[in-house]
Every structure is written in C-alpha cells, then in structure tokens.
Amino acid sequence: MSILEVQGVNKRFGGLAALDDVNLSVRENTIHAIIGPNGAGKSTLLNCLVGKLIPDSGTVTFGGRSLIGLKPYEINQLGVSRVFQTPEVFSDLTILENLMIPALASRDGAFKLSPFKYLGKEADIRYQSERILEDVGLIDQRHLLASSMSRGNKRRLEMAMCLVQSPKLLLLDEPTAGMSRADTNNTIELLRTISEAHNITFVVIEHDMHVVFSLADRISVLSQGHVIVEDDPQNIKGHPKVQEAYLGTVESEG
C-alpha cells in the first residue's frame, strides 16, 4: 500500500521548471531512493513534501491526506520527519538531553524552553530516549556532550531525535554526504536496522550509488525536473535513460 503519493507536481522558479509533472508513489515500510544528477530537482521535491515549498500545481497526499498548504510543523505532526544533510544537534547538551527535548516536544505537542529545567524529572521520557539510543548504538555515550561527537555519530543522534517522535515517514537528504567510507557503511547498517526494527517508510535522496543500491527497495530517477524512471534497483542499473541522464557518470558498485 502506498503511504505517499505525488501526482502531477510542478514547481517553477521564474522561467525554470524545477519540477515538471512529477509523480511518485512510495509504498509503506519500504526504502525509496530518489536519485538524479545535480540540479535535477531532488531537493525541490523534498521541500514540497515537507511544506517548505508549495507546488504550483499537483497533489501530495500522505496516508490519504493532502499535505498541500500545510505548514512544516503540521506535516511533522502527521508523522513526516526530515533529517538534514548537516546534522543539527544542541552542542552544549548531552546526547541524552538532546533526545529528551524532541521527545518532550512530541509528547506535549509544542517545543518549550522550560523543559530544559525539568529533564531530570521525566523518567518515562528518559526511558524512551534511552531505548532509542540503544537502537542507534549511542547508549554508552549518553552523558557526553554532543559537541564531542564525530560527524557519523551526530548523524546517529539526529536520526534518534527523529525516531523518538515516532515518525511514519522519514525523509533523508544525502545521509552519507561528506562521510568516510567506514562511516558510510555504518550509516547503511544503521538505516537497515532502523527500517527493520521500526515501522518506518524512508525516502532517501542520495548521490552515492553504493548507498542507494545497498538500501533501496525502489528508485525514482529525476532528470531536469522530471521522473524519467521509477523501478526496482535491478532494473535501474544500466537503464539507458538513466545512463543518458548521468552522461555515463553513474558510479558502479563494482
């Protein structure tokens, strides 16, 4: 069953058609990758899914409900979370505190500054946060300051900050950008573990074909604002339209 449906979405910036009649169907509990050359429209599409941009025309539905015109926080409350290219964490708080903030915000329906003072009293929230830290492999470091973390671990923490809000759909914008091969492989493992342990659907924008073909159940290829192919991974590799879009620059997995 499809959880996210994009139909006939157009988005122009002046004379440029950044998205041109884009269709996308994302099945529940799958990892759906969106790939395409630089400037293809991937980020624009993601921004249309989270309410940061409003399409000029077309429909976006999540769980059967239209997202068009909803504010980013309203879309987030429906269960759509986004992990950014550069991890955004509170550097002066511990790893555990970083997680308790969104957990509290999710429970109380709003982000308030006052919870900082009361974190120590929130036993349930602490328990819930610690379980998520176990899932992402950060439990032993929970009392360290976030500023001391490696980029790979910051990515884990940011993922945990989304997971603690129990999202149904997680949007990842180049989750391994700038990472070493070792951190990239750890992130692939982490995403696999999360997708198996939690009932979460993933939409992943990614340039690294090793990551794409290691993870994706389904791939949409964008080129010049248009989805030129949507298919299973085995049919994407070597697809003439995909080769053409990348002008032969698609990395091979080897």
Ligand SMILES: Nc1ncnc2c1ncn2[C@@H]1O[C@H](COP(=O)(O)OP(=O)(O)OP(=O)(O)O)[C@@H](O)[C@H]1O
């Ligand atoms: N706010 C904006 N104003 C004007 N043009 C924009 C804006 N945002 C994106 N564009 C243009 O729209 C096109 C699609 O950009 P987008 O960032 O969505 O591509 P992308 O596939 O994410 O690229 P990359 O892989 O390089 O991040 C590009 O030509 C870009 O220059």
